[in-house]
Protein backbone atom coordinates (compact mmCIF):
# COMPACT_ATOMS: atom_id res chain seq x y z
CA UNK A 1 0.00 0.00 0.00
CA UNK A 2 1.43 3.30 -1.04
CA UNK A 3 1.95 6.00 1.57
CA UNK A 4 0.33 8.36 -0.88
CA UNK A 5 -3.04 6.72 -0.33
CA UNK A 6 -4.94 7.89 2.71
CA UNK A 7 -7.98 5.68 2.07
CA UNK A 8 -8.02 2.12 0.79
CA UNK A 9 -11.40 0.45 0.24
CA UNK A 10 -11.47 -3.26 -0.57
CA UNK A 11 -14.53 -5.33 -1.57
CA UNK A 12 -16.80 -3.11 0.46
CA UNK A 13 -20.38 -4.34 0.67
CA UNK A 14 -23.23 -3.03 2.78
CA UNK A 15 -26.55 -4.81 2.98
CA UNK A 16 -29.47 -3.23 4.84
CA UNK A 17 -32.57 -4.94 6.16
CA UNK A 18 -33.37 -8.24 7.84
CA UNK A 19 -36.15 -9.55 5.60
CA UNK A 20 -35.94 -7.70 2.31
CA UNK A 21 -32.25 -7.11 1.72
CA UNK A 22 -31.09 -3.89 0.14
CA UNK A 23 -27.58 -3.90 -1.19
CA UNK A 24 -26.59 -0.28 -0.67
CA UNK A 25 -22.95 -0.93 -1.59
CA UNK A 26 -21.88 -3.78 -3.84
CA UNK A 27 -18.25 -4.82 -3.79
CA UNK A 28 -16.73 -1.36 -3.98
CA UNK A 29 -12.97 -1.05 -4.46
CA UNK A 30 -11.08 2.21 -4.57
CA UNK A 31 -8.16 4.19 -3.25
CA UNK A 32 -8.08 7.86 -2.41
CA UNK A 33 -4.84 9.78 -2.28
CA UNK A 34 -3.68 12.25 0.31
CA UNK A 35 -4.88 15.78 -0.44
CA UNK A 36 -7.37 14.75 -3.11
CA UNK A 37 -10.39 17.01 -3.70
CA UNK A 38 -13.07 14.74 -5.02
CA UNK A 39 -16.79 14.34 -5.56
CA UNK A 40 -19.09 11.36 -5.37
CA UNK A 41 -22.13 11.64 -7.64
CA UNK A 42 -25.01 9.41 -8.54
CA UNK A 43 -28.77 9.12 -8.48
CA UNK A 44 -30.74 9.11 -5.26
CA UNK A 45 -30.44 5.83 -3.44
CA UNK A 46 -27.25 4.84 -5.23
CA UNK A 47 -25.31 4.49 -1.98
CA UNK A 48 -23.39 7.78 -1.78
CA UNK A 49 -24.27 8.54 1.84
CA UNK A 50 -23.73 4.93 2.79
CA UNK A 51 -20.20 5.01 1.35
CA UNK A 52 -19.46 8.31 3.08
CA UNK A 53 -20.75 7.02 6.43
CA UNK A 54 -18.48 3.97 6.09
CA UNK A 55 -15.45 6.14 5.40
CA UNK A 56 -16.51 8.40 8.28
CA UNK A 57 -16.67 5.39 10.66
CA UNK A 58 -20.28 6.23 11.47
CA UNK A 59 -21.48 2.91 10.14
CA UNK A 60 -19.96 -0.55 9.76
CA UNK A 61 -19.73 -2.53 6.51
CA UNK A 62 -21.36 -5.93 6.02
CA UNK A 63 -18.14 -7.18 4.44
CA UNK A 64 -14.91 -5.82 3.06
CA UNK A 65 -12.33 -3.54 4.64
CA UNK A 66 -11.62 0.17 4.85
CA UNK A 67 -8.16 1.36 5.76
CA UNK A 68 -7.75 4.95 6.90
CA UNK A 69 -4.19 6.21 7.12
CA UNK A 70 -2.94 2.63 7.50
CA UNK A 71 -5.50 1.57 10.14
CA UNK A 72 -8.16 -1.04 9.33
CA UNK A 73 -11.20 0.62 10.84
CA UNK A 74 -13.38 -2.47 10.46
CA UNK A 75 -11.21 -4.10 13.12
CA UNK A 76 -10.91 -1.07 15.40
CA UNK A 77 -12.46 -0.92 18.87
CA UNK A 78 -15.26 1.51 19.70
CA UNK A 79 -12.76 3.69 21.56
CA UNK A 80 -10.33 3.80 18.63
CA UNK A 81 -13.18 4.59 16.27
CA UNK A 82 -14.26 7.56 18.43
CA UNK A 83 -10.69 8.76 18.56
CA UNK A 84 -10.26 8.51 14.79
CA UNK A 85 -13.53 10.33 14.17
CA UNK A 86 -12.27 13.09 16.40
CA UNK A 87 -8.71 13.40 15.10
CA UNK A 88 -8.65 12.08 11.53
CA UNK A 89 -12.08 13.02 10.26
CA UNK A 90 -14.08 16.17 9.80
CA UNK A 91 -17.79 16.02 9.03
CA UNK A 92 -20.03 18.51 7.27
CA UNK A 93 -23.66 17.54 6.70
CA UNK A 94 -26.53 19.02 4.76
CA UNK A 95 -27.75 20.68 7.95
CA UNK A 96 -25.09 22.45 9.92
CA UNK A 97 -25.79 20.48 13.14
CA UNK A 98 -24.22 23.18 15.27
CA UNK A 99 -25.00 22.93 18.98
CA UNK A 100 -27.74 25.57 19.39
CA UNK A 101 -26.82 26.45 22.97
CA UNK A 102 -23.24 27.39 22.03
CA UNK A 103 -21.98 30.33 19.98
CA UNK A 104 -19.82 30.06 16.86
CA UNK A 105 -16.43 29.95 18.53
CA UNK A 106 -17.65 27.50 21.19
CA UNK A 107 -19.02 25.23 18.48
CA UNK A 108 -15.71 25.24 16.66
CA UNK A 109 -13.92 24.57 19.95
CA UNK A 110 -15.98 21.45 20.61
CA UNK A 111 -13.90 18.89 18.62
CA UNK A 112 -10.76 20.37 20.18
CA UNK A 113 -12.18 20.02 23.69
CA UNK A 114 -13.30 16.48 22.95
CA UNK A 115 -9.69 15.90 21.88
CA UNK A 116 -8.58 17.04 25.33
CA UNK A 117 -7.05 20.34 24.24
CA UNK A 118 -6.96 23.08 26.86
CA UNK A 119 -9.84 25.57 26.53
CA UNK A 120 -7.56 28.61 26.04
CA UNK A 121 -5.64 26.90 23.22
CA UNK A 122 -8.86 25.55 21.76
CA UNK A 123 -10.39 29.02 21.71
CA UNK A 124 -7.38 30.49 19.93
CA UNK A 125 -7.43 27.73 17.32
CA UNK A 126 -11.19 28.06 16.86
CA UNK A 127 -10.86 31.79 16.35
CA UNK A 128 -8.21 31.23 13.68
CA UNK A 129 -10.45 28.72 11.91
CA UNK A 130 -13.40 31.11 11.96
CA UNK A 131 -11.19 33.80 10.41
CA UNK A 132 -10.21 31.35 7.69
CA UNK A 133 -13.83 30.77 6.76
CA UNK A 134 -14.47 34.50 6.84
CA UNK A 135 -16.38 34.73 10.11
CA UNK A 136 -13.74 36.29 12.34
CA UNK A 137 -16.14 39.04 13.35
CA UNK A 138 -19.11 36.89 14.30
CA UNK A 139 -17.55 34.48 16.73
CA UNK A 140 -19.94 35.22 19.58
CA UNK A 141 -23.13 34.68 17.61
CA UNK A 142 -25.33 31.69 18.27
CA UNK A 143 -26.48 29.55 15.31
CA UNK A 144 -29.94 31.11 15.35
CA UNK A 145 -28.36 34.54 14.88
CA UNK A 146 -26.50 33.47 11.74
CA UNK A 147 -27.71 32.76 8.19
CA UNK A 148 -27.70 29.28 6.64
CA UNK A 149 -24.53 30.01 4.70
CA UNK A 150 -22.80 31.48 7.73
CA UNK A 151 -23.75 28.51 9.86
CA UNK A 152 -22.40 26.18 7.21
CA UNK A 153 -19.12 28.13 7.35
CA UNK A 154 -19.02 27.64 11.10
CA UNK A 155 -19.66 23.93 10.52
CA UNK A 156 -16.73 23.87 8.06
CA UNK A 157 -14.48 25.61 10.59
CA UNK A 158 -15.56 23.01 13.15
CA UNK A 159 -14.87 20.12 10.76
CA UNK A 160 -11.36 21.45 10.19
CA UNK A 161 -10.60 22.41 13.80
CA UNK A 162 -8.59 19.30 14.71
CA UNK A 163 -6.74 19.46 11.35
CA UNK A 164 -8.16 16.12 10.20
CA UNK A 165 -6.62 14.21 7.28
CA UNK A 166 -10.01 13.64 5.73
CA UNK A 167 -12.97 16.00 5.43
CA UNK A 168 -16.25 14.54 4.27
CA UNK A 169 -19.27 16.53 3.20
CA UNK A 170 -22.65 15.01 2.43
CA UNK A 171 -24.62 17.45 0.27
CA UNK A 172 -23.25 20.22 2.39
CA UNK A 173 -24.63 22.90 0.10
CA UNK A 174 -27.95 21.13 -0.39
CA UNK A 175 -29.74 23.79 1.64
CA UNK A 176 -28.04 26.84 0.17
CA UNK A 177 -28.75 28.92 -2.93
CA UNK A 178 -26.42 28.46 -5.89
CA UNK A 179 -24.44 31.64 -5.28
CA UNK A 180 -23.74 30.78 -1.66
CA UNK A 181 -22.99 27.19 -2.65
CA UNK A 182 -20.40 28.38 -5.10
CA UNK A 183 -18.71 30.51 -2.45
CA UNK A 184 -18.65 27.59 -0.05
CA UNK A 185 -17.06 25.39 -2.70
CA UNK A 186 -14.42 27.99 -3.40
CA UNK A 187 -13.72 28.17 0.31
CA UNK A 188 -13.33 24.39 0.53
CA UNK A 189 -11.05 24.37 -2.49
CA UNK A 190 -8.91 27.10 -0.93
CA UNK A 191 -8.69 25.22 2.37
CA UNK A 192 -7.83 22.02 0.51
CA UNK A 193 -4.93 23.73 -1.26
CA UNK A 194 -3.66 25.41 1.92
CA UNK A 195 -3.83 22.43 4.27
CA UNK A 196 -3.47 19.49 1.83
CA UNK A 197 -6.37 17.66 3.46
CA UNK A 198 -8.44 15.10 1.58
CA UNK A 199 -11.95 16.33 0.72
CA UNK A 200 -14.67 13.87 -0.26
CA UNK A 201 -17.90 15.60 -1.20
CA UNK A 202 -21.18 14.00 -2.09
CA UNK A 203 -23.26 16.18 -4.36
CA UNK A 204 -26.22 16.18 -6.69
CA UNK A 205 -24.93 19.28 -8.39
CA UNK A 206 -23.09 18.34 -11.63
CA UNK A 207 -21.60 21.81 -11.96
CA UNK A 208 -20.12 21.65 -8.51
CA UNK A 209 -18.77 18.17 -9.13
CA UNK A 210 -17.05 19.43 -12.26
CA UNK A 211 -14.99 21.79 -10.09
CA UNK A 212 -13.34 18.91 -8.21
CA UNK A 213 -10.27 16.97 -9.32
CA UNK A 214 -11.91 13.59 -9.40
CA UNK A 215 -15.48 12.40 -9.82
CA UNK A 216 -16.68 8.98 -8.75
CA UNK A 217 -20.03 7.87 -10.09
CA UNK A 218 -22.16 5.42 -8.13
CA UNK A 219 -25.17 3.53 -9.45
CA UNK A 220 -26.93 0.86 -7.43
CA UNK A 221 -24.03 0.60 -5.01
CA UNK A 222 -21.43 0.06 -7.74
CA UNK A 223 -18.77 2.43 -9.03
CA UNK A 224 -19.67 3.16 -12.61
CA UNK A 225 -17.18 5.86 -13.36
CA UNK A 226 -13.99 7.28 -11.89
CA UNK A 227 -12.61 10.19 -13.83
CA UNK A 228 -10.01 12.79 -13.10
CA UNK A 229 -10.64 16.28 -14.37
CA UNK B 230 -14.60 18.50 30.99
CA UNK B 231 -16.61 19.62 27.97
CA UNK B 232 -19.32 17.28 29.26
CA UNK B 233 -20.15 19.59 32.17
CA UNK B 234 -20.24 22.58 29.81
CA UNK B 235 -22.78 20.89 27.59
CA UNK B 236 -24.81 19.71 30.58
CA UNK B 237 -24.92 23.24 32.04
CA UNK B 238 -25.91 24.77 28.69
CA UNK B 239 -28.73 22.27 28.24
CA UNK B 240 -30.08 23.19 31.65
CA UNK B 241 -29.62 26.93 31.21
CA UNK B 242 -31.32 26.93 27.83
CA UNK B 243 -34.42 25.37 29.39
CA UNK B 244 -34.60 27.37 32.56
CA UNK B 245 -38.36 27.31 32.82
CA UNK B 246 -38.83 23.55 32.47
CA UNK B 247 -35.81 22.72 34.61
CA UNK B 248 -37.04 25.05 37.35
CA UNK B 249 -40.06 22.82 37.79
CA UNK B 250 -38.04 19.69 38.38
CA UNK B 251 -35.72 21.58 40.73
CA UNK B 252 -38.79 22.73 42.70
CA UNK B 253 -40.09 19.16 42.82
CA UNK B 254 -36.78 17.95 44.24
CA UNK B 255 -36.54 20.89 46.67
CA UNK B 256 -40.07 20.33 47.99
CA UNK B 257 -39.55 16.63 48.46
CA UNK B 258 -36.31 17.22 50.34
CA UNK B 259 -37.86 19.98 52.48
CA UNK B 260 -40.93 17.91 53.36
CA UNK B 261 -38.82 14.93 54.30
CA UNK B 262 -36.41 17.01 56.38
CA UNK B 263 -39.29 18.56 58.34
CA UNK B 264 -40.88 15.16 58.80
CA UNK B 265 -37.61 13.58 59.91
CA UNK B 266 -36.93 16.45 62.31
CA UNK B 267 -40.37 15.99 63.84
CA UNK B 268 -39.88 12.25 64.20
CA UNK B 269 -36.43 12.70 65.71
CA UNK B 270 -37.78 15.32 68.09
CA UNK B 271 -40.74 13.18 69.00
CA UNK B 272 -38.56 10.13 69.52
CA UNK B 273 -36.01 11.99 71.62
CA UNK B 274 -38.80 13.51 73.63
CA UNK B 275 -40.36 10.16 74.39
CA UNK B 276 -37.00 8.69 75.30
CA UNK B 277 -36.17 11.71 77.43
CA UNK B 278 -39.48 11.45 79.26
CA UNK B 279 -39.00 7.74 79.69
CA UNK B 280 -35.45 8.11 80.93
CA UNK B 281 -36.42 11.01 83.15
CA UNK B 282 -39.35 9.27 84.86
CA UNK B 283 -37.92 5.90 85.66
CA UNK B 284 -34.71 4.50 87.03
CA UNK B 285 -32.26 3.71 84.26
CA UNK B 286 -31.73 0.30 85.82
CA UNK B 287 -34.11 -1.37 88.24
CA UNK B 288 -32.84 -4.22 90.39
CA UNK B 289 -35.59 -6.58 91.53
CA UNK B 290 -35.57 -9.56 93.92
CA UNK B 291 -34.34 -12.94 92.74
CA UNK B 292 -36.80 -15.27 91.14
CA UNK B 293 -39.27 -16.78 93.65
CA UNK B 294 -38.29 -14.20 96.25
CA UNK B 295 -40.27 -11.13 97.26
CA UNK B 296 -37.53 -9.03 98.83
CA UNK B 297 -33.91 -8.04 98.59
CA UNK B 298 -32.38 -8.69 101.97
CA UNK B 299 -28.85 -7.59 102.81
CA UNK B 300 -29.44 -4.70 100.46
CA UNK B 301 -26.68 -2.55 101.96
CA UNK B 302 -24.00 -4.83 100.53
CA UNK B 303 -25.69 -4.98 97.14
CA UNK B 304 -26.06 -1.22 97.12
CA UNK B 305 -22.37 -0.61 97.75
CA UNK B 306 -21.43 -3.19 95.11
CA UNK B 307 -23.55 -1.30 92.57
CA UNK B 308 -22.10 2.05 93.60
CA UNK B 309 -18.65 0.75 92.76
CA UNK B 310 -19.58 -0.11 89.19
CA UNK B 311 -18.34 2.19 86.44
CA UNK B 312 -21.04 4.35 84.87
CA UNK B 313 -23.28 4.34 87.93
CA UNK B 314 -24.26 7.89 88.92
CA UNK B 315 -26.70 7.30 91.79
CA UNK B 316 -28.39 4.44 93.64
CA UNK B 317 -31.63 4.42 95.60
CA UNK B 318 -33.11 1.47 97.49
CA UNK B 319 -36.82 1.48 98.07
CA UNK B 320 -39.58 -0.50 99.66
CA UNK B 321 -42.59 -0.24 97.39
CA UNK B 322 -45.96 -1.86 98.00
CA UNK B 323 -49.65 -1.34 97.47
CA UNK B 324 -51.57 0.30 100.28
CA UNK B 325 -54.95 1.87 100.91
CA UNK B 326 -55.10 5.49 101.95
CA UNK B 327 -58.13 6.89 103.72
CA UNK B 328 -59.22 10.41 104.52
CA UNK B 329 -62.61 10.74 106.14
CA UNK B 330 -64.98 8.82 103.86
CA UNK B 331 -62.58 8.71 100.88
CA UNK B 332 -60.45 5.62 100.34
CA UNK B 333 -57.99 5.27 97.47
CA UNK B 334 -55.51 2.61 96.44
CA UNK B 335 -51.92 3.81 96.27
CA UNK B 336 -48.39 2.59 95.67
CA UNK B 337 -46.44 3.55 98.74
CA UNK B 338 -42.69 3.91 98.24
CA UNK B 339 -40.41 4.05 101.20
CA UNK B 340 -37.27 5.88 100.11
CA UNK B 341 -34.27 7.77 101.35
CA UNK B 342 -35.22 11.12 99.86
CA UNK B 343 -31.69 12.29 98.94
CA UNK B 344 -30.92 9.04 97.12
CA UNK B 345 -34.31 8.95 95.44
CA UNK B 346 -33.89 12.49 94.23
CA UNK B 347 -30.49 11.66 92.76
CA UNK B 348 -31.95 8.77 90.81
CA UNK B 349 -35.28 10.22 89.72
CA UNK B 350 -35.04 14.00 90.08
CA UNK B 351 -38.15 14.04 92.21
CA UNK B 352 -37.59 17.43 93.76
CA UNK B 353 -38.38 19.33 90.58
CA UNK B 354 -41.85 17.74 90.54
CA UNK B 355 -42.79 18.94 94.03
CA UNK B 356 -45.64 21.42 93.81
CA UNK B 357 -46.08 21.85 97.56
CA UNK B 358 -43.81 21.16 100.50
CA UNK B 359 -40.27 19.76 100.47
CA UNK B 360 -39.31 16.25 99.39
CA UNK B 361 -36.92 15.89 102.33
CA UNK B 362 -39.74 16.70 104.74
CA UNK B 363 -40.48 12.98 105.09
CA UNK B 364 -37.27 12.70 107.11
CA UNK B 365 -38.84 14.61 110.01
CA UNK B 366 -40.09 12.95 113.14
CA UNK B 367 -43.41 11.14 113.08
CA UNK B 368 -45.12 9.47 110.12
CA UNK B 369 -44.94 11.75 107.17
CA UNK B 370 -46.14 11.20 103.60
CA UNK B 371 -46.01 12.90 100.19
CA UNK B 372 -48.91 12.25 97.81
CA UNK B 373 -49.31 12.44 94.03
CA UNK B 374 -51.35 15.44 93.00
CA UNK B 375 -54.24 13.48 91.55
CA UNK B 376 -54.31 11.11 94.47
CA UNK B 377 -54.52 14.08 96.82
CA UNK B 378 -57.33 15.55 94.70
CA UNK B 379 -59.31 12.33 94.88
CA UNK B 380 -58.84 12.10 98.61
CA UNK B 381 -59.67 15.79 98.88
CA UNK B 382 -56.65 16.44 101.04
CA UNK B 383 -53.96 19.05 101.19
CA UNK B 384 -50.74 19.72 103.03
CA UNK B 385 -50.89 19.20 106.87
CA UNK B 386 -53.94 16.92 106.63
CA UNK B 387 -53.54 13.51 108.19
CA UNK B 388 -54.45 10.38 106.26
CA UNK B 389 -54.76 6.78 107.40
CA UNK B 390 -52.66 4.21 105.56
CA UNK B 391 -53.37 0.50 105.71
CA UNK B 392 -52.70 -2.72 103.91
CA UNK B 393 -54.31 -6.13 104.40
CA UNK B 394 -53.13 -7.71 107.62
CA UNK B 395 -51.65 -4.59 109.15
CA UNK B 396 -52.99 -2.15 111.62
CA UNK B 397 -53.75 1.25 110.04
CA UNK B 398 -51.30 4.08 110.77
CA UNK B 399 -51.72 7.80 110.49
CA UNK B 400 -49.42 9.81 108.21
CA UNK B 401 -49.22 13.57 108.01
CA UNK B 402 -49.09 15.05 104.48
CA UNK B 403 -45.99 17.21 104.08
CA UNK B 404 -45.85 17.56 100.32
CA UNK B 405 -47.64 17.15 96.99
CA UNK B 406 -45.86 15.87 93.91
CA UNK B 407 -46.85 16.15 90.26
CA UNK B 408 -44.87 14.21 87.66
CA UNK B 409 -47.30 14.89 84.81
CA UNK B 410 -47.83 11.19 84.24
CA UNK B 411 -50.56 8.78 85.27
CA UNK B 412 -48.44 7.87 88.30
CA UNK B 413 -49.82 10.98 89.99
CA UNK B 414 -53.00 9.01 90.71
CA UNK B 415 -51.28 6.43 92.92
CA UNK B 416 -47.97 7.92 93.98
CA UNK B 417 -47.11 8.09 97.67
CA UNK B 418 -43.67 8.64 99.23
CA UNK B 419 -42.57 8.12 102.78
CA UNK B 420 -39.35 7.56 104.68
CA UNK B 421 -37.85 4.12 104.01
CA UNK B 422 -37.44 3.14 107.68
CA UNK B 423 -40.98 4.15 108.53
CA UNK B 424 -42.40 2.15 105.62
CA UNK B 425 -40.29 -0.87 106.56
CA UNK B 426 -41.66 -0.53 110.10
CA UNK B 427 -45.16 -0.12 108.80
CA UNK B 428 -44.97 -3.41 106.92
CA UNK B 429 -42.97 -4.97 109.72
CA UNK B 430 -40.05 -5.75 107.40
CA UNK B 431 -36.98 -3.92 108.57
CA UNK B 432 -33.67 -4.63 106.80
CA UNK B 433 -35.17 -5.47 103.44
CA UNK B 434 -36.25 -3.59 100.31
CA UNK B 435 -38.30 -4.50 97.25
CA UNK B 436 -36.02 -2.92 94.69
CA UNK B 437 -33.05 -0.71 93.88
CA UNK B 438 -33.13 2.09 91.32
CA UNK B 439 -29.95 3.14 89.52
CA UNK B 440 -29.11 6.25 87.56
CA UNK B 441 -26.32 5.90 84.99
CA UNK B 442 -24.16 8.50 83.30
CA UNK B 443 -24.76 7.28 79.73
CA UNK B 444 -28.35 6.22 79.16
CA UNK B 445 -27.57 4.54 75.83
CA UNK B 446 -24.79 2.39 77.31
CA UNK B 447 -27.07 1.03 79.98
CA UNK B 448 -27.55 -2.55 78.79
CA UNK B 449 -24.02 -3.91 79.39
CA UNK B 450 -24.09 -2.46 82.90
CA UNK B 451 -27.45 -4.03 83.65
CA UNK B 452 -26.18 -7.34 82.31
CA UNK B 453 -23.11 -7.20 84.51
CA UNK B 454 -25.11 -6.48 87.67
CA UNK B 455 -27.52 -9.22 86.72
CA UNK B 456 -24.71 -11.72 86.17
CA UNK B 457 -22.57 -10.90 89.17
CA UNK B 458 -25.26 -10.50 91.85
CA UNK B 459 -27.90 -12.94 90.70
CA UNK B 460 -30.55 -10.29 91.16
CA UNK B 461 -32.76 -9.29 88.28
CA UNK B 462 -31.40 -6.03 86.84
CA UNK B 463 -33.46 -4.57 84.01
CA UNK B 464 -32.51 -1.48 82.00
CA UNK B 465 -34.95 1.23 80.93
CA UNK B 466 -34.49 0.00 77.37
CA UNK B 467 -35.72 -3.45 78.28
CA UNK B 468 -38.56 -2.01 80.33
CA UNK B 469 -39.58 0.33 77.53
CA UNK B 470 -38.89 -2.12 74.73
CA UNK B 471 -42.48 -1.91 73.58
CA UNK B 472 -42.45 1.80 72.98
CA UNK B 473 -38.95 1.63 71.48
CA UNK B 474 -40.09 -1.09 69.09
CA UNK B 475 -43.09 1.00 68.21
CA UNK B 476 -40.84 3.95 67.41
CA UNK B 477 -38.66 1.75 65.21
CA UNK B 478 -41.65 0.32 63.37
CA UNK B 479 -42.93 3.84 62.83
CA UNK B 480 -39.56 4.78 61.37
CA UNK B 481 -39.74 1.95 58.87
CA UNK B 482 -43.27 2.89 57.92
CA UNK B 483 -42.52 6.51 57.22
CA UNK B 484 -39.52 5.40 55.23
CA UNK B 485 -41.88 3.91 52.67
CA UNK B 486 -43.59 7.27 52.41
CA UNK B 487 -40.24 9.00 51.99
CA UNK B 488 -39.44 6.65 49.14
CA UNK B 489 -42.73 7.51 47.47
CA UNK B 490 -42.15 11.24 47.84
CA UNK B 491 -38.63 10.89 46.45
CA UNK B 492 -39.98 8.78 43.60
CA UNK B 493 -42.23 11.66 42.57
CA UNK B 494 -39.30 14.06 42.40
CA UNK B 495 -37.28 11.36 40.63
CA UNK B 496 -39.98 11.12 38.00
CA UNK B 497 -39.84 14.83 37.39
CA UNK B 498 -36.09 14.58 36.82
CA UNK B 499 -36.55 11.60 34.50
CA UNK B 500 -39.23 13.55 32.66
CA UNK B 501 -37.15 16.65 31.98
CA UNK B 502 -34.17 14.51 30.94
CA UNK B 503 -36.28 12.47 28.54
CA UNK B 504 -37.45 15.74 27.07
CA UNK B 505 -33.92 17.06 26.62
CA UNK B 506 -32.67 13.78 25.13
CA UNK B 507 -35.57 13.70 22.69
CA UNK B 508 -34.92 17.29 21.67
CA UNK B 509 -31.20 16.67 21.31
CA UNK B 510 -31.14 13.58 19.09
CA UNK B 511 -29.44 15.42 16.22
CA UNK B 512 -26.99 17.06 18.59
CA UNK B 513 -26.11 13.70 20.12
CA UNK B 514 -25.51 12.30 16.62
CA UNK B 515 -23.21 15.20 15.80
CA UNK B 516 -21.34 14.83 19.10
CA UNK B 517 -20.77 11.16 18.28
CA UNK B 518 -19.59 12.11 14.78
CA UNK B 519 -17.15 14.56 16.33
CA UNK B 520 -15.65 11.67 18.27
CA UNK B 521 -17.41 12.04 21.61
CA UNK B 522 -17.28 8.68 23.34
CA UNK B 523 -20.48 6.99 24.43
CA UNK B 524 -19.24 7.25 27.99
CA UNK B 525 -19.07 11.04 27.64
CA UNK B 526 -22.62 11.17 26.25
CA UNK B 527 -23.77 9.13 29.25
CA UNK B 528 -21.85 11.48 31.54
CA UNK B 529 -23.44 14.59 30.00
CA UNK B 530 -26.97 13.49 30.83
CA UNK B 531 -26.14 11.96 34.20
CA UNK B 532 -24.46 15.27 35.06
CA UNK B 533 -27.65 17.06 34.11
CA UNK B 534 -29.63 14.86 36.49
CA UNK B 535 -26.97 15.45 39.14
CA UNK B 536 -26.89 19.23 38.66
CA UNK B 537 -30.67 19.56 38.79
CA UNK B 538 -30.69 17.23 41.79
CA UNK B 539 -28.03 19.08 43.73
CA UNK B 540 -29.65 22.48 43.17
CA UNK B 541 -32.95 20.99 44.33
CA UNK B 542 -31.34 19.39 47.36
CA UNK B 543 -29.61 22.62 48.42
CA UNK B 544 -32.78 24.68 48.04
CA UNK B 545 -34.74 21.92 49.77
CA UNK B 546 -32.32 21.79 52.69
CA UNK B 547 -32.58 25.55 53.21
CA UNK B 548 -36.36 25.38 52.89
CA UNK B 549 -36.51 22.48 55.33
CA UNK B 550 -34.28 24.28 57.81
CA UNK B 551 -36.34 27.47 57.67
CA UNK B 552 -39.58 25.48 58.04
CA UNK B 553 -38.19 23.70 61.10
CA UNK B 554 -37.15 27.00 62.67
CA UNK B 555 -40.59 28.47 62.01
CA UNK B 556 -42.36 25.40 63.39
CA UNK B 557 -40.18 25.40 66.50
CA UNK B 558 -40.92 29.04 67.21
CA UNK B 559 -44.67 28.47 67.04
CA UNK B 560 -46.42 27.23 70.14
CA UNK B 561 -49.04 24.84 68.91
CA UNK B 562 -51.90 24.14 71.27
CA UNK B 563 -52.11 20.38 71.75
CA UNK B 564 -53.91 18.49 74.50
CA UNK B 565 -51.22 17.79 77.11
CA UNK B 566 -52.29 14.15 77.48
CA UNK B 567 -51.58 13.65 73.79
CA UNK B 568 -48.09 14.98 73.58
CA UNK B 569 -46.70 13.90 76.92
CA UNK B 570 -47.04 17.34 78.36
CA UNK B 571 -45.67 19.21 75.34
CA UNK B 572 -47.13 22.48 74.23
CA UNK B 573 -45.18 22.74 70.98
CA UNK B 574 -44.13 20.34 68.24
CA UNK B 575 -40.98 18.56 69.35
CA UNK B 576 -38.70 19.31 66.39
CA UNK B 577 -35.06 18.44 66.54
CA UNK B 578 -32.81 19.84 63.78
CA UNK B 579 -30.18 17.16 63.34
CA UNK B 580 -27.50 17.42 60.66
CA UNK B 581 -27.70 13.70 59.93
CA UNK B 582 -31.32 14.13 58.82
CA UNK B 583 -30.21 16.70 56.25
CA UNK B 584 -27.41 14.43 55.08
CA UNK B 585 -29.67 11.39 54.82
CA UNK B 586 -32.45 13.26 53.00
CA UNK B 587 -29.98 14.95 50.63
CA UNK B 588 -27.98 11.83 49.88
CA UNK B 589 -31.11 9.78 49.35
CA UNK B 590 -32.60 12.36 47.04
CA UNK B 591 -29.35 12.50 45.03
CA UNK B 592 -29.27 8.72 44.65
CA UNK B 593 -32.84 8.74 43.35
CA UNK B 594 -32.19 11.69 41.02
CA UNK B 595 -29.15 10.02 39.49
CA UNK B 596 -31.08 6.76 39.16
CA UNK B 597 -33.81 8.70 37.40
CA UNK B 598 -31.21 10.01 34.96
CA UNK B 599 -29.80 6.60 34.10
CA UNK B 600 -32.49 5.53 31.65
CA UNK B 601 -32.55 8.70 29.49
CA UNK B 602 -28.75 9.00 29.65
CA UNK B 603 -28.32 5.39 28.65
CA UNK B 604 -30.72 5.85 25.73
CA UNK B 605 -28.74 8.88 24.55
CA UNK B 606 -25.44 7.02 24.75
CA UNK B 607 -26.73 4.09 22.71
CA UNK B 608 -27.93 6.14 19.73
CA UNK B 609 -26.83 5.26 16.24
CA UNK B 610 -24.99 8.32 14.92
CA UNK B 611 -26.26 8.00 11.33
CA UNK B 612 -29.88 7.68 12.41
CA UNK B 613 -29.50 10.45 14.96
CA UNK B 614 -28.04 12.86 12.44
CA UNK B 615 -30.73 12.02 9.92
CA UNK B 616 -33.52 12.52 12.42
CA UNK B 617 -33.23 16.28 12.08
Ligand SMILES: Nc1ncnc2c1ncn2[C@@H]1O[C@H](COP(=O)(O)OP(=O)(O)OP(=O)(O)O)[C@@H](O)[C@H]1O
Pocket residue numbers: 016017022023024042043044045046047048049050051
Ligand atom coordinates in the same frame (compact mmCIF):
# COMPACT_ATOMS: atom_id res chain seq x y z
N1 LIG C 1 -30.60 2.53 7.66
C1 LIG C 1 -31.05 2.02 6.51
N2 LIG C 1 -31.89 0.97 6.54
C2 LIG C 1 -32.34 0.43 5.39
N3 LIG C 1 -32.01 0.88 4.19
C3 LIG C 1 -31.17 1.92 4.09
C4 LIG C 1 -30.66 2.56 5.26
N4 LIG C 1 -29.86 3.56 4.87
C5 LIG C 1 -29.88 3.56 3.52
N5 LIG C 1 -30.67 2.58 3.06
C6 LIG C 1 -30.89 2.23 1.64
O1 LIG C 1 -29.64 2.07 1.02
C7 LIG C 1 -29.67 2.65 -0.25
C8 LIG C 1 -28.58 3.68 -0.38
O2 LIG C 1 -28.90 4.78 0.46
P1 LIG C 1 -28.05 6.10 0.55
O3 LIG C 1 -28.62 6.92 1.62
O4 LIG C 1 -26.63 5.73 0.64
O5 LIG C 1 -28.35 6.76 -0.86
P2 LIG C 1 -27.83 8.15 -1.43
O6 LIG C 1 -27.06 7.84 -2.63
O7 LIG C 1 -27.15 8.91 -0.37
O8 LIG C 1 -29.19 8.83 -1.80
P3 LIG C 1 -29.58 10.38 -1.75
O9 LIG C 1 -28.93 11.03 -2.91
O10 LIG C 1 -31.07 10.35 -1.89
O11 LIG C 1 -29.15 10.91 -0.43
C9 LIG C 1 -31.07 3.21 -0.44
O12 LIG C 1 -31.82 2.26 -1.16
C10 LIG C 1 -31.56 3.37 0.94
O13 LIG C 1 -32.98 3.20 0.97
Ligand SMILES: [Mg+2]
Pocket residue numbers: 048049050170
Ligand atom coordinates in the same frame (compact mmCIF):
# COMPACT_ATOMS: atom_id res chain seq x y z
MG1 LIG D 1 -27.55 10.65 0.75
